[in-house]
Amino acid sequence: MTRKHRRLVVVLACMAGLGSAAALTLNAFSNTMVFFMTPADLAEKNPPPGQTVRLGGMVEAGSLKRTIEDGEPGATFRVTDGKSAVTVAYTGILPDLFREGQGVVALGSLLPDHSFHAQEVLAKHDETYMPKDVADALKKRGYWKEGQKPPATKAAGS
C-alpha cells in the first residue's frame, strides 16, 4: 500500500467518523432539544401534548398541595409568570430548596387537559432565590426587576 492509498483510507475513516457524529448530532438535536417556556409562552405557543419543555416561573403562594397516589407521595402546585399560570402535577420528592413564592423550573410535558405533568422539578438557584432562566424570562416580560419582590401572588386574570 502506497503512502497515497494510506492517506486516502485515513481521510475516509475520519470523514466517516466525523460525518456520523454530525449526523447523530443533528438528528438528536431535532428530537431531544428542550425549550424553556414560562406559563405565558405555554399559552401562546401551545406545544403539542407529550413534547418535553422546561417550564419556569414562580410557585404561586398557597397553591401547593401534597398528594399520595398509589402510596407514592407527590404534589400539585401552580406556576405563574404574573400573566398566566399553569397547574403542575409531580410524583416524587420535591427538592430541598422548593418553596412557595420562589422560582422553580419543571421538566415535563403538557397533558391534553392543559395541565402540566413534571418528571423533574428543579429548584437550584442563587442567593436571590430565582433560577437564572426564570429571572431572565420574567425581566424580559417586564413583570420583575432586580431587587423587587417577585410576583408570587396570584396572576391577574387567571
Add this chain to the structure above:
Amino acid sequence: MIPELGNFALALACCLALAQAVVGIWGAQRRDIRLMAATPGLAVGQFLALATAAGALVWAAVHDDFSVANIAENSAIAKPLMYKISGCWGNHEGSILLWGLILSICGAAVSLAGRNLPSGLRARVLGVLGGTSCGFLLFALTTSNPFLRIWPPPADGQGMNPLLQDPGLAFHPPILYTGYVGFAVPFAFAVAALIEGRIDAAWGRWVRPWALTSWAFLTCGIALGSWWAYYELGWGGYWFWDPVENASLMPWLTGTALVHSAIVVEKRESLKIWTVLLAIGTFSLSLSGTFLVRSGILNSVHSFANDPARGIFILALLALVIGGSLLLFALRAPRLSSGGIFAPISREGALVLNNILLCSICAVVVVGTMYPPFADLLLGQKISVGAPFFNATVLPLAIPLFAAMAVGPLLPWKRAKLMPIVEHAWWAALAAVIVTGACTIGMKILPALAFGFATWIILGSFAEVVERVLLFRTPVASSFRRARGLPIAVLGAAIAHAGMGVTLAGLAGAALDSQKIVSAKVGQTFSSGGYEWTLMKLEDADGPNYTSRMATIYVKKDGVPVVLMHPSRRNFTAQHQTTSDVAISTNLLRDLYAVLGEEHDGQAVLRLHVNVLAPWIWLGAFTMAIGGAISLSDRRLRVGAPSRARPDAVTA
C-alpha cells in the same frame, strides 16, 4: 500580615513566571547556555513562591481571619478544621490559586525530572509553561485575588455551601485539577516541538509519561466527582451530563486519544502532526473547561455583566493561549516530516480508529455543551439538551470503540491479518455472545448488549497477555516465567482496558435497578427490589454546625436481616439550607440506597433504591487509573533516554 505575605508571594510568582517564559524561549532561541540553565531554577522558585501563597491562604482560613474577603465569604468559625483547609480551594479565587500552584508543580517537576532532556527543548518547554502560568497568575492578581482585605471584618464568616462540606470534595478538586493542569506539560512539549520544528520518537517517549500521569489523575478526578454526586446529592444518579461534568469529560476523551497516539509516535514515528494537535487540543479543552464552564461565565450572562473585567480577561487569555498555539501549529506543522507507512489493518490503524472515534465523541459532547449557552448569547433562544441528547449521540459512537478496544492490542505493528486475531480472541467473543444472549432474557436489548461488550472488553483485554504467556499450552511454570518477562506496559494496558469494561458493566447494571418512593409511618414495612424495608424510628441527631433528623431503616431479605441504615436530613443553620445525607450499604454487587425526605403529619417520605453493580462504575475508573500507573512504571519508558547516568529521570 500573613495574607500580605501571601499576596506578595503571588506577585513574586507571577514575575518569576514571566522571567521563566522570557529566559526560556529567548535563551533557547539564542542558544545561550547560561540562560537555558537558569530556567529550571526560575521554575522551582515559582513553585516555592506559590506554595507560600497557598500556605498563607490556608493559614488565614485556619485562623479565621475574616478581614480577608475570601475567608469571610466562604468560611465560618463553626466549620470543622478539615473543611476550613479544603474550603480554600472550594471557591473561585482559591481554585485559581490551586490551578497556578499545580501548574508550577508541573514546571518544577519538568525541571527536576527532565535533567537529561536536550537543554534547548527543556528551556522551551519551561518557557511555555512559564508563559501560561504568568497569564493565569496575572488573572488571579488583577481580578480574582484571594488575599483582598475588607474593613471592618465581620464577626463570623458566611460559611461554605453545606453540599461542599464532605470528605470526598476535599480531595476531588486537587486530583481533578492535577488532571486538567497536567496536560499543560504535553501542550508545552508540543509547542516547544513546533518552535524547534522537529519531532522524533524520543519526543513521543518524553511526552507519554506526562500525558499518562495527567490522564490517570483526570480519570480519578472524574470518578470522584461522579461518586460525590451519587452519595451527596441524593438523587440516585451519578452522571447528569451537566456542563461542569462535560467540561471534565471532554479533555478526558482527547487525553485518552493522546495517550494512544503518543505510542505511535514513540514506536513508529508516525502520526506526529496529529499528536501535536491532540496535545494542543486537550489542554485547550482543559482550559476552556475550567474557565468558561466551571466559572459559569458562559452559563450565565449575569457573571459577565456583574464582572466584565473577569470575563473579558479570561476570554482574551484563552484566545491568546489557544489561538496562539493553533497559529503556530498552522505555520510550523507542514515542516514536520511524516513517518512510517502502515496498512489500515495494523496496530497503527487500530490506534487511528481509536483516535477518530474518541474525537468524534468529544465533538458531539462539545456541541451539546457549548451550543445551548451560545444559542442563548447570540440568538436569545433558551434551550437545553440533556441526557437524551447525549445518549442518542455518544452511544452509537462508543459501540464500535468498545468492539475495537479488545482487538487493537492483539494486532501487530505495520500490517496485520485478521485471521490470527480470531484464533486468539474467539473465546472472549464467544463469552460475550453467551452473556448477551443470557441477558436478553428479562432485559432490554441495550443493557444486554452493554453487558456483552463489558465481557468482551474485560476478557479480550487479557487475550494478549494469555497469548504471550501461552496459557494452558505450556506447563504452568513456563507460563509463569513468560508472565514475569512480560513488558509491564502490556499488563498496564490490559488492566486499564479491563477497567473500562468494569465501568461499562456498572453502567449497564442501572437497567436492573429498582426504586420506590413511599410515605411512611414509624413501624411500616415496604418491599422494593427484593428487600423488605422497615422504618424503625425517626429522631433528632444534631451535628457541629447543623441540626438533623435521622431515620433508622431495618432492611431484610426473605426474613434474613441485612443491614440497619441511617439516612438523615441536615439543616445548616448558618446558611438556612437543607441537605439529605444518603445512607448507602454496599456489598460491591449492589448498593442499598436510602434517602429521607420531608416529614408531614408524622409521615416521612422515603426513597429506597437498589442500585445493581453501581460500585463497579467507580471501581472500573480506578482500575483504569491503576493500569495507567502500572504502565508508567515500565522500564521501557525510562531506558534509552539520552543520558544513561540517571535512567529514571524522564518519568517521575
